[in-house]
Amino acid sequence: MVHAPAEGFRAARETNYQDTCYIALIDISHRPGFHDRSLAGSGGWRAFLENTPLVRKLGAFVALSGAELSALETLHKRRRTFVAGRDLFHQGQSEQAAFILASGWASSYKILQDGQRQIVDFQIPGDFLGLRSVLLHVSDHSVEAITDIEVTEILATDLLETFERTPRLATAILWAASRDEAMVVEHLVNIGRRNAAERTANFLLELGSRLALVGIGSRAGFACPLTQNHLADALGLSAVHVNRVLRKLRDKGMVTFRDGFVAFDAYERLADYAEFDPSYLDQAGPLLR
Amino acid sequence: MVHAPAEGFRAARETNYQDTCYIALIDISHRPGFHDRSLAGSGGWRAFLENTPLVRKLGAFVALSGAELSALETLHKRRRTFVAGRDLFHQGQSEQAAFILASGWASSYKILQDGQRQIVDFQIPGDFLGLRSVLLHVSDHSVEAITDIEVTEILATDLLETFERTPRLATAILWAASRDEAMVVEHLVNIGRRNAAERTANFLLELGSRLALVGIGSRAGFACPLTQNHLADALGLSAVHVNRVLRKLRDKGMVTFRDGFVAFDAYERLADYAEFDPSYLDQAGPLLR
DNA sequence: CGCCTAGTTGAGGTAAGTCAATTCACGTGG
DNA sequence: CCACGTGAATTGACTTACCTCAACTAGGCG
Numbered sequence A, B: 001m002v003h004a005p006a007e008g009f010r011a012a013r014e015t016n017y018q019d020t021c022y023i024a025l026i027d028i029s030h031r032p033g034f035h036d037r038s039l040a041g042s043g044g045w046r047a048f049l050e051n052t053p054l055v056r057k058l059g060a061f062v063a064l065s066g067a068e069l070s071a072l073e074t075l076h077k078r079r080r081t082f083v084a085g086r087d088l089f090h091q092g093q094s095e096q097a098a099f100i101l102a103s104g105w106a107s108s109y110k111i112l113q114d115g116q117r118q119i120v121d122f123q124i125p126g127d128f129l130g131l132r133s134v135l136l137h138v139s140d141h142s143v144e145a146i147t148d149i150e151v152t153e154i155l156a157t158d159l160l161e162t163f164e165r166t167p168r169l170a171t172a173i174l175w176a177a178s179r180d181e182a183m184v185v186e187h188l189v190n191i192g193r194r195n196a197a198e199r200t201a202n203f204l205l206e207l208g209s210r211l212a213l214v215g216i217g218s219r220a221g222f223a224c225p226l227t228q229n230h231l232a233d234a235l236g237l238s239a240v241h242v243n244r245v246l247r248k249l250r251d252k253g254m255v256t257f258r259d260g261f262v263a264f265d266a267y268e269r270l271a272d273y274a275e276f277d278p279s280y281l282d283q284a285g286p287l288l289r
Numbered sequence C: 001c002g003c004c005t006a007g008t009t010g011a012g013g014t015a016a017g018t019c020a021a022t023t024c025a026c027g028t029g030g
Numbered sequence D: 001c002c003a004c005g006t007g008a009a010t011t012g013a014c015t016t017a018c019c020t021c022a023a024c025t026a027g028g029c030g
Helices: A005-014 A020-027 A034-039 A045-049 A053-059 A066-075 A131-136 A156-165 A167-193 A196-216 A230-236 A239-250 A267-273 B004-014 B020-027 B034-039 B042-049 B051-060 B067-073 B133-134 B156-165 B167-193 B196-214 B228-237 B241-251 B267-274
Strands: A078-083 A087-089 A097-101 A106-113 A116-125 A142-145 A149-153 A221-224 A255-258 A259-264 B079-082 B087-089 B098-103 B106-111 B116-121 B143-144 B149-154 B221-223 B255-258 B261-264
Touching: A045 A097, A053 A167, A066 A156, A066 A167, A087 B133, A097 A131, A097 B149, A106 A230, A116 A167, A116 A230, A116 B167, A131 B167, A149 A156, A156 A167, A156 B167, A167 A196, A167 A230, A167 B116, A167 B133, A167 B156, A167 B167, A196 A221, A196 A230, A196 A239, A196 A259, A196 A267, A196 B042, A230 A239, A239 A255, B051 B067, B051 B167, B067 B156, B067 B167, B106 B221, B106 B228, B116 B167, B116 B228, B133 B167, B149 B156, B156 B167, B167 B196, B167 B228, B196 B221, B196 B228, B196 B241, B196 B255, B196 B261, B196 B267, B241 B255
Parallel strands: none
Antiparallel strands: A078 A149, A087 A142, A097 A149, A106 A116, A106 A142, A221 A259, A255 A259, B079 B149, B087 B143, B098 B149, B106 B116, B106 B143, B221 B261, B255 B261
16 A cells, blocks of 8 residues: 555545644645734734744743733744745755744754764744754754745844843743753664664654644554655665664554554553653743743 | 773873863862862952853853843852762652752663663763753653762752842753753764764764763873763663674774773774764853853 | 673674555646 | 556565574783
């Protein structure tokens, strides 16, 4: 049985794992009026922002005041879309802006001289793209749109100004960056010390947890636009081996990665097998009041 | 030929790779009077701080004003020392302080349930220890002193307060954190997509570059307190295989890892072999004036 | 003196890679 | 409407990079 992921990914709309971000992602290519629709009306932009995944995320660490919210608002310069497969920026590029992912999936990766690719992380709605690149002044990685995506652009100068004027926001963003780093660290441990099956299982579980936090996934599974090639490049494996590992996990009745959908057939057993511990993703409540 | 690393590491004092941090590291265990000696006199503490590796590092990104320097000064709560092998804090621990490494080497690592260890990064003088843990409120990793070390403690509350009062300092620290993350990312790529020999070579080169930035290393090599076990846990390899790889690299006349010293026998050839690109460690000048 | 740790080397096993062929779904152009 | 090319997934056969187990040496230290 062979299926193109796009079909199944689209089919996810029929399931109960859909959400607004998701639907937006699928619709934008067909409906250019999307912007007007969602941002129409008085204060639409502001109201929209307050429900943005980023605001939700930062709000988990710092209780944001009205002033801080509006500072966050002015950061969003313009809305842009990229089609699937398109690079937002490249490693080595300098002076580029950062982005906040509003809908769709992206990946940050590095290409080696021999053409091999290592995917460092996948980004989902609410995540930063290229924040590190702005601070380091030159990008150490590339970012590609995996699906069609919507982003809001953030200019480097605006970002640095905001830090000076709204220090609590700077702290919140530092916190978000730390959380991203924690994920990269976990990824590193995963690749360095786990075998292919545990590694794959662990990775899918982490992805599931992150998606659940944004409301696009659950313990049952999640819609997933990744190909086995993406997985291979993320996990430091060959695509052929990823295929075999996925089959093994499926045969064991733990996860099914198929048709653009990841189903956790036996969540507890899988989490146990993969030694998965999602604690570092948790955040009880605002640390800064 | 077999040698304990400690002997050779000490022997490095005789070479031209010594520096103040280094000598401090070796001396502190024998001379309790070290503190008084180095900080004695009028304004000793302040003068000392301005030449601290951390100040040098942050100064490379943000031109620090007098007020910012003194804010940085008040951050340093108390000076502490840890003997080699001692853990500063553990994964899962909450509410602990952060540290700035003044002398010696440390490693941050994670332990898996089956006892395997993955070293995420080594820290050298000027590096933060546990910055991420403070922001995430609970530590996702452990930190161990590899040699006897000196650190200054930073209380979480002080750090967050400083961010609010001195936003440029917050930006500088965010930058430093980004740089750390870039190193972790490079490490991830290294483990994910390079074979054992390239990986080892690349890693030693990166370590050399970082040490050179702090003045404790050069293109010729550097004094190195790491064991082959440390290397194995950092590179995601077995200690036995690391040994064989090191032998191969030595036989090829590229690097010699021996007696607590790493010698780049043919720097250019090694860098070429390992596809080493140190550009992400560079920082032309202050980005914020 | 004897234990411990670090390093070294050999023999043999295995997880993961490479190469290659096949199937399927999809898009495109004639 | 069908031929064709393409990209994703699948599977088998074979190779290899790295691991495990094990034995041994040397030095440090109580």
